[in-house]
Amino acid sequence: MTAKSKSEGPSRKDKDRLDRKTIDAIQDAARKVHGKIEKGQKPEMSFPVRSLQNVHFDKAKGYFEIGRSKKSRTLTVSTVRTFAQTLKMMSLSKDLVETNDFATKRDAYYQSKNCAEAGFHDQAESDTVMDDIEALFSIEGLSREQLRFIPDEHGGAVAGELIVNDPDYATGAVHRIDCTQFGSGAYSIPSLVEHLSFETNAKFVLAIETGGMFQRLQSHRFWEKADCILVSMAGVPTRATRRFVRKLADECRLPVYAFVDCDPYGISNIYRTLKVGSGNAAHVSRFFYVPQARFLGVTPQDIVDYKLPTHPLKEIDVKRAKDALKNDPFFKTYPVWAKALEQQLRMGVRAEQQALAKWGLNYVIEEYLPEKLAKADRFLP
Amino acid sequence: MTAKSKSEGPSRKDKDRLDRKTIDAIQDAARKVHGKIEKGQKPEMSFPVRSLQNVHFDKAKGYFEIGRSKKSRTLTVSTVRTFAQTLKMMSLSKDLVETNDFATKRDAYYQSKNCAEAGFHDQAESDTVMDDIEALFSIEGLSREQLRFIPDEHGGAVAGELIVNDPDYATGAVHRIDCTQFGSGAYSIPSLVEHLSFETNAKFVLAIETGGMFQRLQSHRFWEKADCILVSMAGVPTRATRRFVRKLADECRLPVYAFVDCDPYGISNIYRTLKVGSGNAAHVSRFFYVPQARFLGVTPQDIVDYKLPTHPLKEIDVKRAKDALKNDPFFKTYPVWAKALEQQLRMGVRAEQQALAKWGLNYVIEEYLPEKLAKADRFLP
Numbered sequence: 098m099t100a101k102s103k104s105e106g107p108s109r110k111d112k113d114r115l116d117r118k119t120i121d122a123i124q125d126a127a128r129k130v131h132g133k134i135e136k137g138q139k140p141e142m143s144f145p146v147r148s149l150q151n152v153h154f155d156k157a158k159g160y161f162e163i164g165r166s167k168k169s170r171t172l173t174v175s176t177v178r179t180f181a182q183t184l185k186m187m188s189l190s191k192d193l194v195e196t197n198d199f200a201t202k203r204d205a206y207y208q209s210k211n212c213a214e215a216g217f218h219d220q221a222e223s224d225t226v227m228d229d230i231e232a233l234f235s236i237e238g239l240s241r242e243q244l245r246f247i248p249d250e251h252g253g254a255v256a257g258e259l260i261v262n263d264p265d266y267a268t269g270a271v272h273r274i275d276c277t278q279f280g281s282g283a284y285s286i287p288s289l290v291e292h293l294s295f296e297t298n299a300k301f302v303l304a305i306e307t308g309g310m311f312q313r314l315q316s317h318r319f320w321e322k323a324d325c326i327l328v329s330m331a332g333v334p335t336r337a338t339r340r341f342v343r344k345l346a347d348e349c350r351l352p353v354y355a356f357v358d359c360d361p362y363g364i365s366n367i368y369r370t371l372k373v374g375s376g377n378a379a380h381v382s383r384f385f386y387v388p389q390a391r392f393l394g395v396t397p398q399d400i401v402d403y404k405l406p407t408h409p410l411k412e413i414d415v416k417r418a419k420d421a422l423k424n425d426p427f428f429k430t431y432p433v434w435a436k437a438l439e440q441q442l443r444m445g446v447r448a449e450q451q452a453l454a455k456w457g458l459n460y461v462i463e464e465y466l467p468e469k470l471a472k473a474d475r476f477l478p
Numbered sequence: 479m480t481a482k483s484k485s486e487g488p489s490r491k492d493k494d495r496l497d498r499k500t501i502d503a504i505q506d507a508a509r510k511v512h513g514k515i516e517k518g519q520k521p522e523m524s525f526p527v528r529s530l531q532n533v534h535f536d537k538a539k540g541y542f543e544i545g546r547s548k549k550s551r552t553l554t555v556s557t558v559r560t561f562a563q564t565l566k567m568m569s570l571s572k573d574l575v576e577t578n579d580f581a582t583k584r585d586a587y588y589q590s591k592n593c594a595e596a597g598f599h600d601q602a603e604s605d606t607v608m609d610d611i612e613a614l615f616s617i618e619g620l621s622r623e624q625l626r627f628i629p630d631e632h633g634g635a636v637a638g639e640l641i642v643n644d645p646d647y648a649t650g651a652v653h654r655i656d657c658t659q660f661g662s663g664a665y666s667i668p669s670l671v672e673h674l675s676f677e678t679n680a681k682f683v684l685a686i687e688t689g690g691m692f693q694r695l696q697s698h699r700f701w702e703k704a705d706c707i708l709v710s711m712a713g714v715p716t717r718a719t720r721r722f723v724r725k726l727a728d729e730c731r732l733p734v735y736a737f738v739d740c741d742p743y744g745i746s747n748i749y750r751t752l753k754v755g756s757g758n759a760a761h762v763s764r765f766f767y768v769p770q771a772r773f774l775g776v777t778p779q780d781i782v783d784y785k786l787p788t789h790p791l792k793e794i795d796v797k798r799a800k801d802a803l804k805n806d807p808f809f810k811t812y813p814v815w816a817k818a819l820e821q822q823l824r825m826g827v828r829a830e831q832q833a834l835a836k837w838g839l840n841y842v843i844e845e846y847l848p849e850k851l852a853k854a855d856r857f858l859p
Contacts, residue, residue: 199697200839201690207835210787249690251632251712254666263661272661280644280653281668285635288693289662309582309630312669316580331632406591454588458581 104348106294109266115243116194122237123191127184141171142183145232154373154426160386161374161426163232181215182226190230193245197266199289201249202227231381240384242289242340252286253338254311254329257320258299259345264292276326281316283329290341297349300324301473302342304390306332306357306367310450310461319462323470326351333367339385342371346389353387354476356466359395360410360447361417364438365425368392373427392477393469397441400448403465406455407446418442431478485729487675490647496624497575503618504572508565511553522552523564526613535754535807541767542755542807544613562596563607571611574626578647580670582630583608612762621765623670623721633667634719635692635710638701639680640726645673657707662697664710671722678730681705682854683723685771687713687738687748691831691842700843704851707732714748720766723752727770734768735857737847740776741791741828742798745819746806749773754808773858774850778822781829784846787836788827799823812859 107115126142133140144167145151151164172180189208193199200208206223209216217223231241255261261274261284276284303325305311311329314320320327328342346353355371357363372390374382400407410418418438421428428434441447453461469476488496507523514521526532527547534543553561570589574580581589587604590597598604612622636642642655642665657665684706686692692710695701701708709723727734736752738744753771755763781788791799799819802809809815822828834842850857 198839199693200835201693201832203688203690203830203832204694204835204839207787207830207833208839210833210836247690247693249688251635251689251710252663254632261661261663263663265661272659274660274663278653279655279665280642280646281670281673282633282642282644282655283666283668284660285664285666287662287664287697288689292662307584307630308632308669309584309628312580312582312628313585316668329632406588449584449588451582451584452588452591454581454585455591458579458585458589 101298102349103296104294119194123187139172141169143167143169144229156430159388161382190244199245199247247288248336250335254283256283256315257326259326260296262294286337286341288337299326302326302353304328304355343387353390354393356393358449361414365421405448405452407448482679483730484677485675500575504568520553524548524550525610537811540769542763567607571625580626580628628669629717631716635664637664637696638707640707641677643675667722669718680707683707683734685709685736724768734771735774737774739830742795746802786829786833788829
């Protein structure tokens with residue numbers, strides 16, 4: 098494959114610079130606490146408030162942004178455990194950056210078991226502290242991944258017109274992973290993607306909700322016909338999958354088309370999260386949102402146009418759609434989206450992407466996708 | 479990589495022979511129905527009963543085997559829809575084999591939407607018919623995958639000392655996938671694995687419960703130190719993952735070591751399913767069970783030996799362990815397993831595989847796994 102587009106990816110130097118910045122930020126925060134103690138004052142730390150009430154959506158920026166509300170934690174008898182835990186967790190992050198290692202939420206929780214009184218009682222406790230630290234450093238432009246805390250979820254699968262370059266900074270070797278060469282299999286995205294770079298001549302990324310549909314398009318080499326990269330999201334995409342797609346879209350200037358079920362879950366949970374981020378993790382949306390994403394389908398209008406078999410909307414679907422219309426800044430910003438959701442509520446039905454199989458198993462490849470892709474400018478935003 | 483072990487994989491001829499056998503079996507079943515109708519008699523079909531009551535476990539065979547109980551379905555006014563649906567589904571399978579295509583359960587359900595009165599009302603209905611057909615043809619040694627019905631689940635991830643050969647029967651090209659070359663990423667197992675073959679010099683397969691532990695072992699290239707193949711199961715392994723591990727273990731004569739959480743779910747759901755199959759799908763266990771599997775850990779005794787941090791057993795854990803001891807033919811067959819479960823019930827606690835992080839994030843790589851692997855002959859069966 099000869100690639101038209103090629104991203105550079107961070108060099109060893111870029112990586113070292115960012116790691117230095119991370120360590121400096123951690124040390125600064127620790128030094129402030131230390132300084133106060135030296136002066137005999139009560140140390141305090143303040144963290145952005147993480148809740149929907151502290152989230153803004155600015156169409157121009159395109160992602161859920163955390164607001165200015167902060168909560169302070171002053172060292173007192175009642176906060177001493179959490180305070181110590183926060184410092185311990187920051188110290189773990191510093192160690193991880195220095196040794197170029199990483200830890201999952203669970204790893205971090207178990208690591209604390211050696212901290213006597215400062216150990217976490219349960220994982221909910223350690224998750225809260227990790228989220229606080231993540232929110233704190235996100236203000237400095239540092240993601241949780243940069244702090245070396247990785248998710249424990251499986252990554253999405255990728256196939257098609259893409260070469261992934263994965264450098265091993267220790268040995269200097271670069272693995273060149275050609276995603277056209279996996280036969281019926283695929284490339285599984287790692288938990289950390291910051292070090293990757295790309296080569297591609299694809300025209301777009303197709304982000305697919307179900308494993309079954311991904312396997313159909315992969316086995317029939319749809320990516321070859323359509324010059325594209327297939328990504329299996331397997332439901333709401335994991336953070337690693339979202340960050341991978343974002344990097345790919347940014348660095349190779351590719352549009353991203355989402356192909357999901359036509360129901361409020363597919364639209365407001367899967368697609369909305371892919372495009373602008375999730376409400377309760379707004380403090381990190383800037384690293385994960387994919388502004389290049391547009392909605393290929395299945396749209397409520399597709400149900401009519403393609404005479405798709407449907408199921409009635411469930412109570413939870415109706416609740417989800419009404420919530421989105423009333424409270425979700427994303428749907429309130431785009432009148433065409435509000436219209437589409439209202440249309441679905443009026444119709445009272447939903448359709449899965451595999452409903453296209455009514456017209457033949459490969460109707461999706463031969464008719465539906467080519468027709469839709471010919472009018473990509475009409476995709477919902 | 480130079481491989482010591484190499485599997486041949488099915489040739490185009492093998493594949494054609496098996497496909498011919500599948501089509502013949504479908505046509506035979508259809509012909510019997512047709513013959514009865516021609517003679518003016520009521521046609522009937524009989525299927526193995528799929529329930530735990532109709533399951534045997536024979537230690538020598540090593541998998542959950544379906545018994546002799548059958549249920550008959552005679553064509554009457556009340557069975558006419560199901561009868562027609564069964565024939566339609568068999569006809570779809572025949573088409574899929576002939577065109578070398580495949581369908582998920584959902585695809586099959588939606589395909590029926592064009593069958594007027596014989597269409598399925600809901601997916602539960604089509605799943606039952608598919609399970610019946612699968613049970614029917616399993617007697618002839620044909621798996622659901624051979625009938626070209628594939629699961630809609632994501633496949634597991636693989637990394638390490640393995641080359642997967644994936645032939646494209648249409649073009650004759652063979653993709654040679656080197657699983658040492660994925661950097662921090664991995665190979666994602668496709669839904670159908672029958673056509674794959676392998677080259678390896680690994681000494682064993684390590685089947686891992688969590689994505690986080692898999693990423694740790696993969697990023698630190700544990701497979702290189704230990705000469706092995708890493709497989710991420712991400713919970714209870716999917717059918718594609720189990721079949722992949724089984725083929726690999728069979729064809730390259732490799733032992734399989736399971737590395738899961740020490741709780742009744744890890745032991746009785748994940749490990750038991752990997753090794754002998756699941757109770758309610760006993761009619762297909764013979765295709766999926768992995769008799770080579772042995773239990774590396776985490777064992778209840780490991781909790782003591784490695785002083786692991788624990789959580790109390792939940793009510794569901796206790797129920798699961800007691801059920802396994804009382805009703806599960808696998809645990810009733812192996813007294814050492816019954817002892818281990820009883821030990822866990824006595825201790826009243828469980829431990830996650832990531833609990834080893836208490837002793838350092840890479841304690842698992844530097845101490846735990848090498849120590850355990852040196853005494854592989856003592857692994858639980």
